[in-house]
Amino acid sequence: MATSFLLLPSILFFFASASAHIHYVVRVTDNPADQLVAALNNNRTAKKESTLYDNPGLGCIALQYIKAYQGDCGAVGGDDAKKPPDSQFADTFAPNCGVTASTLSQITGRLVACQSKYVEPSKVFSEILMKDSKSLEILYNKNHTEVGAGVTGTDGGAPYFWCVLFSNGTRNGSFTVEGGEAKITRPGCFSGANDVCSSANWPRSITLWSYIATAFIAAAYAFGL
16 A cells, blocks of 8 residues: 555656647557558569658658648649648748758659558558559669658648658768757657657547556556556
């Protein structure tokens, strides 16, 4: 019983932390942007193409790229498809990521998708991004040397945006970031940053009360209550 009382402050601190992260996931999951890049590289190697370097600076810029759509899913794909102007790479995307503007390299391809429901990265790659022959041509382009992916939801939920940017830059010489690490920006995640995605955007997240109830059950079990 004495041990239970000694641990009580830790439990209360846990609940306080939970209240500050109302919709954050309980179980830490792998970064979906990294999973998307893995699916892409696996597909390239299966076709005897080289594996692309997962550049975190480029990944962060991919995340900024889709944020530029400001949640307008209708602006992605189709006859009315739009894209952020190239000037935003140096003026906005690079500074937001801590990427040195002088190290920006040519974008040799881009794949962008938007869905009303969250889809697992492997299915996003195979069923959504690889939708036609043009997408396959971009995927297998021999000019690519590096890749970066970003994924995010809007206002804590749908729609969900996915972006893959390709470049012909040199490893450790393009999209370099100050201090060696790209800025971690939320909401959303990007590839290559060794960062887990515990954003509020994913449907695996649960509400605060479910969070607290789960914690109570775990605490009761641990203390033999």
